[in-house]
Amino acid sequence: MFMHNKRLQYTVRVGETNPALASLLLEQFGGPDGELAAAMRYFTQGLGEDDPGRKDMLLDIATEELSHLEVIGSIVAMLNKGIKAQLSEAAQEEAELYRSITSGGDSHTQALLFGGGPSLTNSSGVPWTAAYVDTRGEPTCDLRSNIAAESRAKIIYERLINVTDDPGIKDALGFLMTREIAHQKSFEKALYAITDNFPSGKLQGVGRFTDVYVNTSQGEGDMSGPWNAAPQFEKIDELAEVMPADEGDGTATVKLSRPETAAAKRVAERTASDPANDAETGADLGAGPGAGKISGGEDMGTAKDIKTAAKTA
Amino acid sequence: MFMHNKRLQYTVRVGETNPALASLLLEQFGGPDGELAAAMRYFTQGLGEDDPGRKDMLLDIATEELSHLEVIGSIVAMLNKGIKAQLSEAAQEEAELYRSITSGGDSHTQALLFGGGPSLTNSSGVPWTAAYVDTRGEPTCDLRSNIAAESRAKIIYERLINVTDDPGIKDALGFLMTREIAHQKSFEKALYAITDNFPSGKLQGVGRFTDVYVNTSQGEGDMSGPWNAAPQFEKIDELAEVMPADEGDGTATVKLSRPETAAAKRVAERTASDPANDAETGADLGAGPGAGKISGGEDMGTAKDIKTAAKTA
Amino acid sequence: MFMHNKRLQYTVRVGETNPALASLLLEQFGGPDGELAAAMRYFTQGLGEDDPGRKDMLLDIATEELSHLEVIGSIVAMLNKGIKAQLSEAAQEEAELYRSITSGGDSHTQALLFGGGPSLTNSSGVPWTAAYVDTRGEPTCDLRSNIAAESRAKIIYERLINVTDDPGIKDALGFLMTREIAHQKSFEKALYAITDNFPSGKLQGVGRFTDVYVNTSQGEGDMSGPWNAAPQFEKIDELAEVMPADEGDGTATVKLSRPETAAAKRVAERTASDPANDAETGADLGAGPGAGKISGGEDMGTAKDIKTAAKTA
Amino acid sequence: MFMHNKRLQYTVRVGETNPALASLLLEQFGGPDGELAAAMRYFTQGLGEDDPGRKDMLLDIATEELSHLEVIGSIVAMLNKGIKAQLSEAAQEEAELYRSITSGGDSHTQALLFGGGPSLTNSSGVPWTAAYVDTRGEPTCDLRSNIAAESRAKIIYERLINVTDDPGIKDALGFLMTREIAHQKSFEKALYAITDNFPSGKLQGVGRFTDVYVNTSQGEGDMSGPWNAAPQFEKIDELAEVMPADEGDGTATVKLSRPETAAAKRVAERTASDPANDAETGADLGAGPGAGKISGGEDMGTAKDIKTAAKTA
Amino acid sequence: MFMHNKRLQYTVRVGETNPALASLLLEQFGGPDGELAAAMRYFTQGLGEDDPGRKDMLLDIATEELSHLEVIGSIVAMLNKGIKAQLSEAAQEEAELYRSITSGGDSHTQALLFGGGPSLTNSSGVPWTAAYVDTRGEPTCDLRSNIAAESRAKIIYERLINVTDDPGIKDALGFLMTREIAHQKSFEKALYAITDNFPSGKLQGVGRFTDVYVNTSQGEGDMSGPWNAAPQFEKIDELAEVMPADEGDGTATVKLSRPETAAAKRVAERTASDPANDAETGADLGAGPGAGKISGGEDMGTAKDIKTAAKTA
C-alpha cells in the first residue's frame, strides 16, 4: 500500500516562470525515459516477481521513482504558474497572451489544453504510452532493460542540465540524474546476483550460430573489432554462404490441404498478373495533353544521365 | 544502399496452415521486441553514429534483422496461406469461414483486415509504433539498450518455441533466437570497447547521492542484498531523513512577477474551495428516493466493519 | 514523497489460476478507466493545484488509487502464476501450452509478451495511454471529469464482478468498486465547495444561445423532455432558422493579401476540375473485358430497384 | 441518415491569414475535447441507447457537434489559405516560405503534411484517437462523462478566445463556447430525469467502505473539508488501520495445482537471486580506469552530505 | 535476404547544420508518407504475394525505399551534427544551447530525446505507427493504395524542396521525389496487368446501387459534373427517396431470445428517463448565488437575438 508525505524528496526552487522550458522538462515527466515510465517498469516487475530480494528492490525503486515524478512535475508546475494564472484570468491583452504561449517548444499545447499543469506527454506533446514499458516477466531480461533504461534517463537529465541556467532547477535535476546512476548500480548488482544470467531464459542457442557474425553491410568503412572478430566471433564476409544459413534452399513452403490448394489456385488465376499486358494506365490518362511521354515535361533537375554517372563513379 | 536476394537467410518449412499460430508469431514481426523494432533501433543508431567501428556493426546487424523480419514474416504468410485463399474465394460456407477466423488469438483481424498477409502488429493486433525504438544518440546508452533488447527478443522466441510443435517452425525460430544471443554478445563487446562507459554521458553524479539506497517499501518482506547494502550502498531506512534529501524544506516555490502574482491571486479567489461549504451535491440529488443516505441501500458485501478489521489486523 | 508498505490495502485470495480471466481484469489495471488512469488523473491535478484543500484531497485519492493498482495487479499476477511458470519452464507439451495460452481473451499476448505479469494494457492488449487523462487545470472541469471517471470505474468493476465466480476475487473487486463510490462523493463535495462552479471558467456564454436547443435529428422518434423544452430551453425545430445562427450568410471568408490572392488564383487554375470533362478513367480501364458497363456483371443482390423502393417507402 | 446544407451554423469571418493561430485552433478540431470527440461520444451513445428520450437527445447533439466541427474547421482553412496557396505554387523564395511555416505552434506540420487543410490532430500534431471517447453504455456514467466533457470543451474555447484578437474568430468561438454550456445543461437535465442515478449501475457498494476517507497523503498541508470529514465521511488518519482494510493479512495468494507448483519451484530455483553474491558487475567493468570506485570521479554538485542534510531538516 | 553497401543511393552534401530544417525533413523519415512507411507497405505486400511478377516488383521497390530511408536519414544526421556534438559536450553556455534547440519545428525534442540522430517520428514528433501501412492482401486494392501513397510522397517532397535553399539538399530531395514518380508508374502498370481489376475482389456490387449518386449536401454551391451525373450516374436529390434505400422502414431490429428480452426490459425500467421529471440539477446547484437563472450573468457577446437573426437571414 502506498502512502504519501507532502514534503518532496528534493526541494524545488525555481527562479522565474518559463513555459517553454517547462515543456522541455516534460521529457522526464511523461516522456519515454521519464519518471512515470521508470516507476511503472519497476512496479509491474515487482508485482509479477516472486524472488523476495528482487521484489523488495523493485518496489523500493518504483516507489522512489514516483517521488521523482512528483519533483519533476512540481518544477513544471512552478515554471507554468504565471501563464496558467494569466491565461485563465485573461490578465493580459490577447496578443500578449498569444506571444506568451507561442514562445517555444510545445508550450502552446501545455497552456491551451493542460492549463499549465504538468501533462503526461513528452516535450513534443506525445501522450505517454505503456508501450514504453518493456517488462517481460523474466528477470535476466528485465534487469538488463532496467540497466539500459536508467542509463537513458541519466543522459536525458544531463542534456536538460546543459540547457538550463536556473540554479535551483539545475540542482534538482542533478539530484534526479544521480539517483538514476544509483539505481543502475542496484540493478547491475541484482543481475549478477543471479548466478547464470546469460543467455536469458532456459534454452541455450544453436551452437553453430552463436558465434557467427554476418558482415551484411560491406564497402568502404568495413571495420573489424572484438564485436565481430576472433577470438569470440567467426566473421562471414561471403554472404552467399549464409543465404540460407541452413542446408535448405532458402524458400518458404507450406503443405496445403486439398481445398486450400484449390482455393489458392482460383485466387491465383483471378488475380494473375499478365507480364505481356502492357496496358494504358491511369497515369497515362492523367499525364496531360502536351506531353509525348509521361514525366517528359520540363525537367526540374540539372544532373547528368544516370548511366554516365554510374560509369564515372 | 540496400540490396536483396530472394533466398531467405533460413529455409522456412511449415507443416500445415494455422492462422491462430500465425497471429502469435506476429509478436516477433510487428511486436515491441520483434525484428522491425530491432532493425530500426540499430539502423537509426547507425545513421547517427560517427565512430567507424560502431557504425559498421550497427549497419551489419540492422541489415541482418531485416532478413530476420523476412523469415518470420514468411512463416506467418505460410501459416495463413489457406485462410487467405479460402476467404478471398469464399471457398467454404460462411459458417465454416467464420469458425476458421475465430479459432484463437488475433487471427480474425489478421484475416479480415490484413487478408492473411503478415501485418506489422503484435499478437494482440496493436500496430507497431516507433515508441518501441529507444535510440538516444549516446553510444553507452544505446548499446545497453541493444543488449537489453536482444535479451528480450531471445526470451520471446523461447516462449514461441515452447508453444509450437511444428518442427520446421521450431527449427527456424531456434535459428532466429540464437542470432539474438550472438548479437547481444557483439553489443556487449562494443560497449566494453569504450574505455569509460559508466555512467553514461559526460557528467558524474552528485557524490553524496550515488551510493545511497532509499528503502521506500517497508514491512514484512524487507530484504537486504548487494543491490542495497554495504559495501556498495548506504541504505536509508528512516525515510524522514530523505524527505527532502537536501537541506531545504521539501516544498516547491517559484518567484512570480508582479502581474503574475496579481493574476494568481485572482484565480485563487475565483476558484477557492470553501471548506465550510458542505453543500448538497449532484450525487445527493441522484441518490434515489428511498435512501436516507447515499449508498445506504442494500449492501452487496458481507465483510465486517472496517474499524473492527483494522483492530484485528 | 511516496512510501510503500508491503501489505496490500485489501487481501487477495485467488481460488485457482485462470489466464483468460486475468486478461479481463486488466481493464482495471491498464485500461482507460483503470487504476493507473485514476491515479494519474488526480496526481497531475494535485501537482498543478494551488488551493490547499483540493490539493490535499487530490494527493490523498491519487495515492489510494496507486494502492488499488497494486491490488488489481496482484490479482492478475496470481491468476497468471501457473502459466507463467509452466511457459518459462516449458513444463508441458507444446500443444498443451498452446492450448493454455489461447484459452480466451487476450491471454496469449499476456503470456508471450508479458510473461504472465500484469501489463499496462486493457483487456484487448491496447497499451495504456495518457490520452485517457483529461486533466485540464481548471478545477470546476477537473472535478466534473473526476466524478464522471469514478462513475465509469464503478461500472467496470460491477461488470467484472458479474462475470467472476471466484469469491476471493469478487470480494476484492467489491472493495475496489466501493472505493470508487466514496471517491465520487468526495469529488462531488469538492465541486460544490466552489461557490460558483457553473459554467466552468470565467466567461459567461452569449446569452441568446445558452438556452436554445437545436432539434437537428428529426423524424419518427422525436421526443420532448426537460433537456430540450421549456422552461429551461427554447427548442428550434425549423433548422433554416439557425442556418446560420447569426445574422450572416453562413459562409466562411478570409481577407487575403495580394500575393496570397495571386497564388490562390494560380493553384485554382492549375487544379481546376472541368465539369464538362467526362473522361475515361482508371476504373473504366480496369473494369474487365466482358462487361458493357462498369459493375454491370453478375449482381450479388436480390433487392428491387432503388426508385421502386423509394416510391414504396 | 445524415443530410448537409452548405450554409454553416455560424458565419466565419477571418480578418487575415495566420497559420500559427490555425494550429492552435486545431485543439478544438482534432483535440481530445474538440468537436469530433464530442460528436463521436454522443453518436456512439445514441446508437447503443434504447431509451427514446435520451436517444433523441444524443442524436440531436451529436449532429450539432458535427456542424461545429465544420465551423471550427472552416476557420482553420481560412487561416491557412495563404500558406496553402503559396506553398503549393512555390510563390515565394524558399527562405520566406521556410520562415512562414516555422512561425510558431505546429504550423510547420500543418503546412508540409496536411497542405494547409484542417487536420484531425490537436495543437501539437497528435492525431485524434478514439481513446478520447469514454462511452461506456451505461446512461448514468455516460451522462456524467458528457457533462464533464462539455465543461472541458467550454474552457478550451475560453482559452482560445483569450489568445485571439481577430473579432470574427472571437465571435464564432463565443458561439461555439456557448453551445457547450447549453449542451451541458441538457445533459444535466437528462441525468436527473433518471430517478435513481447514484451510484451508477445496479450494485450498491459495500456499506462499511462507502463513507470512509483514507488520508494517505499526510504532512504539512493536511486539510479538512466536506469532502473528507463528517457528517459524510469518516476520515482514517492511522493508515495501519486500513493496511489491509479487510480482516486478512494483506498478502496476495493463489492455490496452484501440483504441476503449477512444480514448475514454479523450478523457475524460482533457476532464477534465484543470491543475496550473498556481491559479484563484479558490468558497471564495474565500465566505470573507467582512473576511478577507485564507481562514480567517484569529479562530483558535479555542490550540495552537502545527505546525512547532514537529513539531520538539519 | 538483405545486404547493404555503405555507399548511399544518392550523395548527400549539406551546406550547413540546421536542426529546425532537420525536424521538417523527418516528415519523410518517420512520417506517414515517409520512406519507412513506403518500404513496409511494399515489403509486407511482397511477403504475402504469390504472383511471381508482383512479388518481385514489390521486393525490388521495398528494398529501394530502404535505401531512400537511408538517404533522408543521412541528411537529417548531417543537419543535426552540430547540435548533437555541442549538446553532448555542453560546448556552449546553457542559454545558447537552449536557444539552439528551440529554434523552430520540433527540434527541441530531436535534440533532447534523440540526441540529434534521425528519429522515426514525423515533423511534429509523432512516432511512426504501422497504422500508416494499408496493406490488405488483395492486389487490386494494394496497388491502388501504392499508387496513392507514391503520389502523396511525391507532394511532400515537393513541399520540402520549396522550403529549402540548400542546393545539396534540394538535389537529393529532387532525386527522391523523382523516384516516387517512377514507382507510381510501375504500380500503375502492374495494376493494369491484372485483366479485370475493378471493382476489387470477387463480388460485383448490387446493380441498382452502383450508379446512384446521393446528393446529401445541398444548398448554394450544389454542382454537377461527370462524378455525379449522367451518363454514369443517376443523381438523387430528393433524399426521402433513399431514406431508406431499400423497401424497409429504415429502423434497426433484432430478434431477442426470451431471457434477453426479460433482461432488456429490466434494464429499460431501471434506467428509464422520465420526461416529466424536470428536476433540479448539479448545474443548478453550481450556477452561483447571484444569478436568477443559469448563465444569466454578464453576456460576453454582442450579437442580436437568435430569432431575429434567423428571420433576417
Added chain:
Amino acid sequence: MFMHNKRLQYTVRVGETNPALASLLLEQFGGPDGELAAAMRYFTQGLGEDDPGRKDMLLDIATEELSHLEVIGSIVAMLNKGIKAQLSEAAQEEAELYRSITSGGDSHTQALLFGGGPSLTNSSGVPWTAAYVDTRGEPTCDLRSNIAAESRAKIIYERLINVTDDPGIKDALGFLMTREIAHQKSFEKALYAITDNFPSGKLQGVGRFTDVYVNTSQGEGDMSGPWNAAPQFEKIDELAEVMPADEGDGTATVKLSRPETAAAKRVAERTASDPANDAETGADLGAGPGAGKISGGEDMGTAKDIKTAAKTA
C-alpha cells in the same frame, strides 16, 4: 450544417444476437477502412477544397459515409443487445456470462468496457486514430487516396459478407459494399476531370530518373513485365551503377562551423570505440559457472555446421 433523420439509409434486420460477430463488424465502424475513416477523409478534404465541384462532391460523400457509419453501428448494437442487457442486469450466472463474453473475437472488451455499444475500435480493439486519414490538401493526391480507400473498404465488406450467414446482415453489408464501388467511380471521374493530374503537384521529376527501374531484389524469381521493362522503363540490374545514382561518392557530408568541429572532435574522443580492446563483458560475467565459453552449454539444435551448410547450398 448537418441534419439528421431517424430513418437509416438502409433497414437493419438482424436475425439473432451474436457478440463475437459484432466485434468482427467493428472493422468497418472504427477500423482503418471503416466508415468513420471514410467520412473524415472526405470531410477534411471538403473543408480545405476551393474548387466548387470537388467541394460539393466531397461533402456529399462525406455525409453519406456518416449515414453508413450509422448503419454499421446499428448492426453492431443489435448483435450486442442481448449481452448488453444481461451483463448490466447480471441476468445469468457468472460462469454463463463469462462464457458469453469470451465467445470469440474481441467481444470481451466490447462487453466489459463499452457495455455492448458500438465502439470506435477495429476488430482487435485498437482505437480509431486520425493517422488513418491521409488527406494531404492536394487534389490529385487526395483523389487517388480516396480511390484506393474505397477499394479497400469494398474488400473488407466482401470478406465480412463471406463470414456471415445472417441474411439481413448480408443484405445491409451488400448495400454498403456497393456504395463504396459507386464512390470509387465518382472519385475516378473527378480525378480525370483535372486535365493534367500526373504527376501530382507542380514539379516534374528529374528526367533521367523517371523511367529507371532499379532491380534491387535479385536471385531466383527475378521477373520482367511492363512495370520494369521497356518501353516504359530502363531496368538497372548492375546495382553498382546506381550506388550512387549521381556523380558523387555516395557519402554524406556537412560543413561544420569551427566550434561544431571542436565539439564533434571531443565527443568522438570521449566515446571512441577501441577495436583493440577485447575486454571482458557483462555477458561473460553472467554466462554461468560451468561453461568454458559463452553459450557453450547444451545445444538446443540439431542442425549441421554453418560452413558445411553453406558449402552444400
